Amino acid sequence: MSHFMPDLSSPTPRQKPLEVARDTYVIRALTPSVGGSWTNLNAMVIRGAEPIAVDAGMGTHRDSWFEDLFSLVDPEELRWIFLTHLDCDHSGNLVETLERCPNARVISSRGESFRVNASMGVPFERMRLLDDGEVFEIAGRKLQSLRPPVYDSPYTRGLFDHATRVYYASDAFCAPIPGDPVDWVEEIAPDLWAEGMARFHYSSLCPWVALADRALFRAEVERLGALGMEAIVSGHSPAIRGASVGQALELLARLPDAVPAPLDFAELTG
Template sequence: MHTNPPRHHPVEIAPDTFVIQATQGEGVAPMAVHLNSMVIRGREPIVVDTGAATHRDRYLEDLFSLVDPEDVRWVFLSHDDADHYGNLDAVMAACPHATLVTSWFQWERMENMPTIPPFRLRWIDDGGTFEANGRTYAAIRPPVYDSPTTRGLYDTGTGVYWASDCWATPVARGTANVDELDAADWRDGFTMFQLMNSPWLSVVDDARYQRSVDRVADLHIRAIASAHGPAITGGNVAVAMDMLRGLAGMDVPEGPGQPMLDEIVNGLLADAAADGR
């Protein structure tokens, strides 16, 4: 077992659209969780979320292997969790021509973003749009989320939808596409993660929830990228929508407890002993 997570290189999921992959817990815990972000190349490159600060060196290396920081024009922040804005200041400092697409509520919850001047911001809430690369990008909140500031990003040109935390699932190791997962394992992991991340699903009104799923399904998405799971493409997009519809009213499962923590600690101690530390 190793504390330094394995390296996973960016994967292209649509023309000029790359998921920048990272994982947490891989090689340490029985299951790993992705900490992904995304970048869209073009005349006006768009950085979508900025990953976790713990992966800063790798993240910046991967990001700027795909786009020149001088060319980046937009940074889209899906919500105000640290694993989504962890490298925001570094990206904004390196990309002097970039505008941060945020919202008033994000701005408030992040203490008015003191290191980013207001003239470098654009406030776009759920349902808002902006134009770049000759097409429209829409901020559409996913049906499942854990932060009130959450907005996904839909690219009308490629049909890619950045779903933030929605469709997250734990994996045994870093995995580029859900095609690589066992179907039952995918469904079980997806269900567990959504219910734990959004426990309000257990008490949500089913009819209203289904309308929120309809809103996203009606976008005719061709590929789904998320921060905490493999990409979803092809026929699996429809499967993913069906899985999402079944969550309303489900009981929240019990999360991993002390036995899993003991397993992690024992593995780290054994690793340290093997290394002679």
């Protein structure tokens, strides 16, 4: 059997929302990946005075997206959808969520807002613009837009919640799950986590990082580390907490010198 093609004969496991901090839940989906591994397709919900969805999942998982979203927030109560960037694995249910949640507005970077309008037909009246470093306050709770150190669109923004110190990193910190699905990266063997993180960043997110000035790139990662994050939520990784936060930052800082061997597609596709 090919190592590359996932085994589609068995059903994809279902991961229910994971509480990563007070009022903060990761909405998860899984897709089969190389060599029998899994890739997370995550989004997040922050409940509270004005509930926020962070990203809107992938269209291929629309049923579970709405099931999980509405298990956490009533459709009329959702007020905001913070869109990290327009890639389809982050915006796949955006239009449908706006249709089903009449009081929700999109929070987007200024640059991305034009594409959200042009390609998805979202009117500017249903958007609020928030850019890198800017803070958005809900009932005294500070949420800050912060671009992650690595990204596949320059419009990408992450979101830092000063109340819980959870950072939603969009695509950054992506890593596959090399076996049975897990909730947290600490459940993955450290060498497999490091290898998978390097491979994912180089194959799917930021091969340009090999060209980066080492000191400048490390300084950018340390700027993020200075926030004092309690947890990191990546769109494509199990959640990261506790000691794993520092380890994840160090793996990211070393990324320019962690160029993986190229995948042997001839062998993988057999």
